[in-house]
């Protein structure tokens with residue numbers, strides 16, 4: 001009997017397991033977390049509520065949310081040994097390397113001794129990752145050893161506070177809240193799948209998250225928001241952007257922040273973050289970057305029917321909040337760690353080691369040649 005073979009490089013279109021966490025391109029506006037539409041969550045929820053929903057399986061009551069926020073606040077401090085490691089990392093390191101090292105070092109210091117502790121480890125990572133990146137950034141760039149224990153109620157405001165040394169405006173705190181919600185979870189994307197593969201070997205949660213950070217870093221995944229920023233800030237006007245985009249397309253360059261492995265016509269997160277980018281542009285009196293971004297979107301749709309994914313308008317939105325470009329992808333980590341951990345819990349609850357097969361394309365049989373008889 002001929003072997004039935006599923007096609008699709010990159011496992012595209014093949015189911016690699018089950019999840020109750022998220023649908024992509026299936027219902028509602030196109031993205032749901034545990035049945036809640038992303039538009040509803042972005043409009044009404046706090047990021048910490050979404051984190052609770054993903055990690056604990058239901059929306060929290062008022063008392064549960066208050067307790068969860070208080071718990072996250074209590075976990076923002078960093079151990080001295082971790083601060084010492086962060087202080088060794090040079091200023092020109094990529095911040096995603098800092099995130100990777102930070103998550104890994106925390107795993108050395110606060111090892112997950114048993115899977116019974118997984119909720120505690122997840123809470124610690126959600127609380128500590130913003131502190132890790134901000135501590136390193138402020139030490140390596142400003143020479144300051146900051147106190148990472150702020151009293152801000154939200155993760156987004158906490159991060160901006162540490163970064164800028166003062167509590168953010170309401171607009172910035174709200175924009176960060178929505179951004180973290182949009183980035184929190186996305187089914188079997190590359191970084192989440194990395195985390196699940198690692199979890200399937202019964203490894204610890206820090207290892208799963210450290211591996212996932214490595215996968216998120218690449219420009220085809222989370223790194224696209226930084227690459228998009230580098231592109232748009234090179235354009236002086238919408239007309240310049242139009243010329244530049246057409247040149248890139250003529251050279252068959254890949255344009256970061258556009259296209260998606262699953263969505264075919266639009267990414268539901270784009271309309272939401274685009275509105276926030278416009279509000280933030282008005283707030284800073286921008287007359288270039290936002291119109292340039294809109295023109296890029298128009299050109300890509302007109303020329304290639306390619307649409308902006310979640311990353312494209314995040315670039316200008318973060319820029320308008322004074323966030324350095326190289327910190328864009330670490331913010332994605334701060335959000336996605338909730339999804340990664342929830343997927344690890346799900347994998348552990350119904351585990352079989354993930355071990356696909358490969359189609360062999362090498363030689364059939366080779367005769368052994370003694371080393372002194374080999375050419376070259």
Ligand SMILES: CC(=O)SCCNC(=O)CCNC(=O)[C@H](O)C(C)(C)COP(=O)(O)OP(=O)(O)OC[C@H]1O[C@@H](n2cnc3c(N)ncnc32)[C@H](O)[C@@H]1OP(=O)(O)O
Pocket residue numbers: 219220221222224253254255256257258259260261262306309310311
């Ligand atoms: C939050 C996130 O992680 S969202 C993704 C962020 N990544 C990016 O923005 C990077 C740019 N985008 C891409 O590289 C791709 O669109 C990916 C990686 C997101 C998806 O890749 P795939 O599933 O392989 O894309 P898909 O099959 O839809 O591509 C179809 C065609 O469009 C082209 N295409 C897709 N995206 C782009 C792009 N951004 N720029 C130019 N051409 C593109 C592909 O090269 C392909 O052309 P081909 O058939 O001539 O080879």
Ligand SMILES: O=C([O-])CC(=O)C(=O)O
Pocket residue numbers: 183185186188189190221261262309310
């Ligand atoms: O789903 C994907 O392939 C990439 C993505 O949009 C995400 O991880 O948010």
